[in-house]
Amino acid sequence: MNEIPSPGRVATLHLHPIERGARLQTVESIEVETGKGIVGNPRYFERRNADGKLTKRQVSLMERELIDQHATTLGLETISPGEIRSNIETSGVNLISFIGQRVQIGEAILFVYEARTGCAKMDAICNGLRDLTDGNRLGVLAQVERPGRIRIGDEIWLLKDSAAH
Secondary structure, three states: OOEEOOOOEEEEEEEOOOOOOOOOEEEOEEEEEOOOEEOOOOOOOOOEOOOOOEOOOOEEEEEHHHHHHHHHHOOOOOOOOOOOOOOEEEEOOOHHHHOOEEEEEOOEEEEEEEEOOOOHHHHHHOOOHHHHOOOOOOOEEEEEEEOEEEEOOOEEEEEOOOOOO
16 A cells, blocks of 8 residues: 555544543544444444444544634633544644545554534534534544554554545
8 A cells, every 4th residue: 555644643532431422531542443433432333323234433533723723713722632522633634635535543544434514512612613613624534444553643644545445
């Protein structure tokens, strides 16, 4: 596989709790499984849709820089890591540009298939945040194509042959 270097890195990692709306757990690394998602992410691992098939929504990613921009716009000092409810927060990369492509993060390969959309939980963080996240300003969703471990600090590589999905 040919890789195109990217300056992007994993800034923080988070797991969803069992209880809806509870705070995400910050972790040092995650393990992902092909087609299933993040091991130990109880509400989303091996999640199935109405017809019983595994869902495409396996990993969510968002740029830390974008989170910081939203905080500044809303007059907040910061939005804490994990508060925006993304599994992987990144730095130094434009995730929206990866839609329809494959990326390698740590040992894993993910297929980035669409932009995330906001929900009412965004306004629970701060009134107006949901509106700020409209127009591809809430990161992306991805499927796991190759299993492996992802750690804080891992580089994010766009794969040259990524359009062959």
